[in-house]
Amino acid sequence: MSSLRLYDTATREIRDFTPIKPGEVSMYVCGATVQAAPHVGHIRSGVNFDILRRWLMASGFNVTFIRNVTDIDDKILHKAVHEEIPWWAVAMKYERAFADAYQALNVLPPTYEPRATGHITQMIELMETLIKNGSAYAPGNGDVYLEVRKLKSYLTLSNQKLDDLLPAGDADETYKRDPRDFALWKAAKPGDPSWPTPWGPGRPGWHLECSAMAHAYLGADFDIHGGGLDLIFPHHENEIAQSQAAGYGFAKLWMHNAWVTTSGEKMSKSLGNSLQVMEVIKRVRGIELRWYLGSAHYRSMLEFSFEALDESATAFRRIENFLKRAEEVAGDIHTVIADEFAAVMNDDLSVPQGLALISEWLRNGNTALTSGDKSEIAKNASHIRGALIILGCDPFDPAFGEGSGADLTSAVDALIALLLEQREAARARKDFAAADSIRDRITAMGISIEDTPQGPRWSIN
RNA sequence: GGUGGAGUGGCCGAGAGGCGAGGCUCGGGACUGCAAAUCCCGCUACACGGGUUCAAAUCCCGUCUCCACCUCCA
Secondary structure (H helix, E strand, O other), X not given: OOOOEEEEOOOOEEEEOOOOOOOEEEEEEOOOEOOOOXXXXXXXXXXXXXXXXXXXXXXXXXXXXXXXXXXXXXXXXHHHHHHOOOHHHHHHHHHHHHHHHHHHOOOOOOOEOOEHHHHHHHHHHHHHHHHHOOOEEOOOOOOEEEOHHHOOOOOOOOOOOHHHOOOOOOOOHHHOXXXXXXXXXXXXXXXXXXXXXXXXXXXXXXXXXXXXXXXXXXXXXXXXEEEEXXXXXXXHHHHHHHHHHOOOOEEEEEEEEOOEEEOOEEOOHHHOOOOEHHHHOOOOOHHHHHHHHHHXXXXXXXXOOHHHHHHHHHHHHHHHHHHHHHHHHHOOOOOOOOHHHHXXXXXXXXXXXXXXXXXXHHHHHHHHHHHOOHHHHHHHHHHHHHHHHHHOOOOOOHHHOOOOHHHHHHHHHHHHHHHHHHHHXXXXXXXXXXXXXXXXXXXXXXXXXXEEOOEEEEEEO
């Protein structure tokens, strides 16, 4: 069997993945800055890395998955003023909104989900290390900066030259030794929340938290660091700078997911609420949104449209419908990871090629359903289900359960069966007017009737 | 200005030197009492101009268009 290869942003090539510790994978993904409800672009990142995680687990690795929550930053403070609630209430409100969205799309909870404000101690320790070894300085105004000119290497991830950069501009320039130096820590402004430090009260700069938390939970060296494309610079560059200046090896492999675009452009909040996750799942189910977001390769832009979303949902329902019929005819569907599927997933998570395989199994499975070939039905269904589990779209996953409605299924089944018996009787005596009348009335209840080689079956629309 | 990415059939979306991914839509057919579902067939594309090659969507040169990052960003 093939082994996993992944694209590394740092080297810009697909490389063999070899974990630091055999059988173990440590990964850190930059999560949300909780200052607004998540839109479909945010959740795509969650879905993409969830697919990676599921694939690693299915490949036999024990995965430690850390995804942080940035619960303090400028936007959160601004929002607090705007919404007239405390900054921590803003953070909690949107952290919950993200959690709800992750859950709705069946994104597995991380092994641990550290918050920035819970790791001030680790950040101070890191800054002390950096100041002590001469990599960082505290000019006396309460800020702490990393001195980028002192770094052995910088900007290796984004492949830029220091002299081509525009000044960082995230703090008062007058205290910086170089305009490109960036803030590890920001002095408190009047009215802002702050934490005490040896350099005065203040709050974390954006980048420091990830270095501190990755170190706290994964150690000096870990396997994979992920996030959105837009984090490459400055966020990930600065994480590397801080961590390596402190003597950590840091991430061995960098992965970045592409955006969801609209009209070819990166999604932005100016589009309003219509593309918020919770709005979109009023139109399609969570599992269908997940299928759509996961269907493009993670490094390709996904051009969002409601038309494409609807089509994608329809395509998913075909697969789901086959699995349900297969279960009815052939019994419980085992999950099998087909070798072909493993091969495409091992090739930098080539999900779109996996979908082509699913299409093939679907066609074969439907053909088998028509001919009644149970072993062929079971085989194709189990391959499909094995793939869907990796994609996080298994229709039988209780995470997507039909809730209390499931309890009614057997009762409805008995009622519909009664009606179908009458319809079958009418058909048998060629009284098609009566038969169609029964079907029409069932349809009017929102239930579809299909005649299959195994007899009629019903499903709720 | 610097860095990175993209342009594929009506639409979505893979591929990255050689037998036309796949899906959706549309047209035709099979099955069916009729539907629905399903299956089969059809619609032969790679921004533009050169070049390399027996062979290019894929490599090289040039051009155009679009996007992103360099300021918060999944």
